Amino acid sequence: MHALDALEERIVAELRAVVDPNIEISRNTDISRDLGLDSLTIMNFVMKLEDAFDLSIPLERLPEIQTVADLAKTIRDIQAKV
């Protein structure tokens, strides 16, 4: 398995706070499918990440995000633009 980079580590750490401890989380975990989270929990999780990185993830970009790695990529893209 791919090692996590620092950004992915951070995302996984935020997910651990809301996910059942027995569920494994890797960079290829599908955030909405594999973790048993409802849409509200996911929204709050995204808002927390936005605060942690001081950026906004526009709603229309959410469909492109499935896995932890996708999310890290989107955050990196947004950071690069600011």
Add this chain to the structure above:
Amino acid sequence: MTILEKFSHLRVAYEQLRSLGSDPFTVRFDGVLSPTEGLREGRRTILFGTNNYLGLTFDPSCIEAGIEALMQSGTGTTGSRIANGSYDAHTRLEQALADFYGRRRGMVFTTGYQANLGIISTVVGKGDYLILDADSHASIYDGARLGTAQVIRFRHNDPEDLRKRLARLPQAGNKLIVVEGIYSMMGDTAPLREIAQVKAEAGAYLLVDEAHSLGVLGRQGRGLAEAAGVEADVDFIVGTFSKTLGSIGGFCVSDLPDFDVLRVACRPYMFTASLPPTLVASTLQALNRLQSDPGLRARLLSNSRRFHSGLDRLGFRLGADATPIVAVVLEDRDLAVAFWNRLLEAGLYVNLALPPATPDGSAILRSSVSAAHTVQQIDTAIGLFAAVGEELGVLSPRPLAAMA
């Protein structure tokens, strides 16, 4: 399975709901007798979930205005305003709404849903930003999806969070903040004064959807912006005719001098048939009634207080302070479904609201109070909530001393 396979999770959830008794999607009234009473399975049912805030659906003058227009102008317009032209009544209604709000311009849509869809998708575009309260109504989210602006959400009713999110955005690009006067599920109001302050500091625009607050809040019944004293900071007011005004349709009023350009830019306005004259006429008359009879609003207010404090005293967890929307928040979904079924069997109709349509994943019994409810109906409803609440163990049995 078919092309609809992707909805299998919805089907499962729906079947589960049905297995527990009646369900809101199939409740059928054989007759509606008044703003507050319907006939269901042969028995009278008190209606507490209709958004009929001023009880105008059976107002004789509104009915008469509707009939007259029906006889004079026929059943429908059979086309859109841009294709078939406006009827005199459309323009009069737009003027009446603009006058009521003290605004320069008004525009009428075929539903409130389309008003949000049209305005929100059109006034901001590429390179602009839409900043939505996270608990916004579906019509606001859908407007955001139809448009091309970037969409950002802020935490529900949290002006500080709004400020923070606005600060993250680049200078360039217009920013439109969207909030609601009264939130439809919990009945809470937006902290509009603080939001207007943040809006002014950020140089943004502000839209308030007064769907549930028109005719309810403010000295003249113009809604939350009036009640909070910040009308000058609100750039767009959106609303609906389907609640307080007792018909159907939506509107937007504004002071923007070039507002009328929306008539040739806003697709949900341009490409759908306009409101039939009969609905326009009864809406106009309902707006007259709202303005000429402040007693209606006074009655609504006192009814809301009575119902809210009755449920509060019983010990229910309620969504917000007394507005006409009173939300009883229950432990879980199954309990809410059982409670709702028992109330319906006992002759009381309220709204069952379940996640994901509710904020914070809560299961809610949502009531809306009307000026047309009698004191007796309100007390009967409170009594039924008490009885079912005790039966289902939501309330502890009342000590005798408290029942006096």
